[in-house]
Amino acid sequence: MVEEVPAKGNVLGRCVPARYILAVLGSLGMAIVYGLKVNLSVAMVAMLNHTAIALASSHGSAHNLLGNNTHNASLNVEKCAAPDDDGSGEPQDGPFDWSEPLQGTLLSCYFWGYIVSQIPGARVAENYSAKWVMFFSVAINVICTLLTPIMTKIHYVGLIILRVLEGIGGGATFPAMHCMIAAWAPPNERSVMSTIIYVGTAFGTAKSILTAGILAGKFGWESVFYVMGGFSCLWMILWVILVQDSPNTQSLISYEEREMINSQLGTTESKSDEKKHPPVPWKKVMTSVPFWAILIAHVCSNWGWYMFLIEIPFYMKQVLQFNVSKNAVASALPYYPMFLFSIILGKVLDTLKAKGYFSTTVCRKTATSFATLVPGVCLLSLCYIGCHRDAAVAFMTFGIIGMGGMFSGFLSNHIDIAPNYAGTLVALTNTVATLPGIVVPLFVGFITKGNQNIGAWRVIFFVTIVLFAIEFIVFTLFASGEEQPWNKTSSKTDAEQVEHNESTPLKNTNASCPAPENNI
Incomplete structure (x- = not known):
């Protein structure tokens, strides 16, 4: 029992109310995790010995070199003319001559840990402490x-182990923060608080792309990990001091704010310190139509998210012929207006809901x-604009900004339908939605292998468009913002059982002992 x-x-x-201190620190925590997640992708350019890798791949394959030149010449009709070089040149060689399959393994092994840790992390967060799950994840x-x-210089296996461990930590972040939002966010502020927290993933990604590139170019690839990891330590100190699991265990909060949160969430101070942990009604969850609407939306959205995050920069490099520096800037900058748009949209939807113009369901479907x-x-539009680079950057930017709606859309919907199991539900949907992070690079690589032209990318874009359409149709038709009956089924069952035991004491072999208050 928590006092x-x-x-x-x-x-x-x-x-600055205590709940928004939580939201800002939660956003920074998500930014740290997602920033550290992508820093290897940027640093690897400086880590690799590109000359040695090229020689190894072409050794004994003179006929392939001739064939590739002929093939590439035939494909240039569907590529854009290269812009003037900015003098950045090719990246300097690093110490590691990892093969392309090994490079893919090093980048993808993060998801091995990410997938397996989400559901265990959710149950620990719900049953014990979401605050400490988030802390240890970061x-x-x-x-x-x-x-x-250090570990990379010893052997690449050391890097694989570290990346898997990072994935294990990263996988628990969404469930932990969903539990925190369920305990802290009043219903009429749920959209904006969720958006502030989860938009940190986009902010951290953009910041990491730019920062890691600058550090690797000026101070060497090691500095990427030392500097970014070192500065992140400050967050852990602030999180321990300023954040607690619920308003009633937080001393750094006004009495009025605590009362407001408790009243809007339907909790009381006397009940909040007796934290009940009913078992997850798995059968009812798996047969819930609103849950499946969230799951399908999450999977389809993540396919599009990884397409914009990972693959669009390759399109700009392979087809539009952007140089390295311009590609990095064009890839990172859209996430900053996305940050602002997401927060504004969440605030507008919360305001419309508070005034009674929109229901929770309409808010989620609109976002x-x-x-x-x-x-x-x-x-x-990207399929048909050809080599208009400025237009391509504009469409890419608007596409990424629009995707910011997911933070106050389906990503907040788990808390609406079942706040008692919010961490578990997001763990379930995010586990399945992690698969596109693995499949998208493989799919794009298969379609563009020896075929890096506009025609191949049209196929990729059309597949993504179809998945966006499925997400829109399914979520619009079947999603709900109302709390589901099974959210409180277990608690009601326990209460009925206790009442039954008290009314029939002779049937209880331990009748002389008081009935337990919960089923922990």
Whole structure:
């Protein structure tokens, strides 16, 4: 049993409520995890010995070199003319001559740990402490990042181990933060708080792309891991001091804010410190239509997300012939306006809901519509604009900005339908939705192998557009923002059982003992 902590007032006064301190620190935590996740992709350019790898791949294959030259010449009709070189030149050689299959393994092994840790992380967060699950998730990523230069120099197997451990830490972040949102966010602020927290994933990705590139170019690839890992340690100190699992265990909060959150969530101080953990009604979850709507939307959206995050930069390099520096800037900058758009959209939807104009269901479907229709139209435009680079960058930017709607759309919907199991539900959907992160690079590589032209990329874009359409149709028809009956089924069953035992004490062999208050 967790004892209630007296409210001593917010550390930053009334201007920044305690729940938004949680949201900002949660966003920074997500930014750290996702930033450290992608830093290897950027640093690897400086880590590889490109000359040795090229020689090894072409050794004894003179006829392939001739064939490739002929083949590439025939495909140039569907590529854009290269712009003027900016003088950046080819990347300098690093110390590692890893083969392309090994490079793919090193980049993908993060997802091995990411997939397996989500459901266990969710149950620990729900049953014990979401705050500490989030803390250790970030701590694992920070420690592994700081150890990366040392372990990589010993053997690449050391890097694989570290990346798997980082994935294990990263997999628990979404379930942990969903539990925190369920405990802290009033229903009329759920969209904006969820958006503030989860948009940190986009912010961290963009920041890491730019920062890692600068550090690797000026100070060497080791600096990427030492600097980014070192600065992340500050977050862990702030998180431990300023964040607690619920308003009633947080001392740095005003009495008025605590009362407001408790009243809007339907909790009371006397009940909140007795944290009940009913078992997950798995059968009812798996037969819930609103849950399946979220699952399908999450999987389809992640396919599009990874397409924009990972593969669009390759399209800009292979087809539009952007140089390295311009490609990095064009790939990273859209995430900053996405950050602003996502927060504004979440705030607008919460305001409309609070005034009674929109229901929770309409809010979720509206936000998800932005996240599907806008990027779908932008990808369709990319199929037919040819070599207009400025237009391509504009469509890519608007597509990424539109995808920001997912944070106040389906990603917040788990908490609406079942706040008691929010961590478990997002773990389930995010586990399945992680598969596109593995499949998308393989799919794109298969379609573009020896065929890196506009025609091949049209096929890729059309597949993504179809998945966006499926997401839009399924979520619009079947999603719900209402709490589902099975969210409280277990609790009601326990209460009925206790009442039954008290009314028939002779049937209880331990009748002299008081009935337990919960089923922990």
